[in-house]
Amino acid sequence: MAVKLGYGGIANTNGARSFAGKVAVTGVTISLPAAADVSGHIYFIKKTDSSGNDVTVDPNGSETIDGETTYVLEDQYDSIVIQSDGSNWHIIAGWYGPL
Secondary structure, three states: OEEEEOOOOEOOOOOOOEEEEOOOOOOEEEEOOOHHHHOOOEEEEEEOOOOOOOEEEEOOOOOOEOOEOOEEEOOOOOEEEEEEOOOOEEEEEEEOOOO
16 A cells, blocks of 8 residues: 655645554555655654554655665664755654553
């Protein structure tokens, strides 16, 4: 399953820029908007279920997340907070497992 994050959140809706991924049936890929279009924006992404399916965060085009082409949340409650600098994405916080 693919989910596109837009300017205001999931699928270009207004409100919080966040995604809590329940991926019990299949993995999910979160496609980020172009970093240049959302410079300074912050996104919170969390895997909420205990399945073995991953949440993959995929930057736009050749953009990266801390130098990597994708970022994978594998375990229940794994989460990251990322911010655009206008060119790429940077992890500004992350948690693995329950807090």
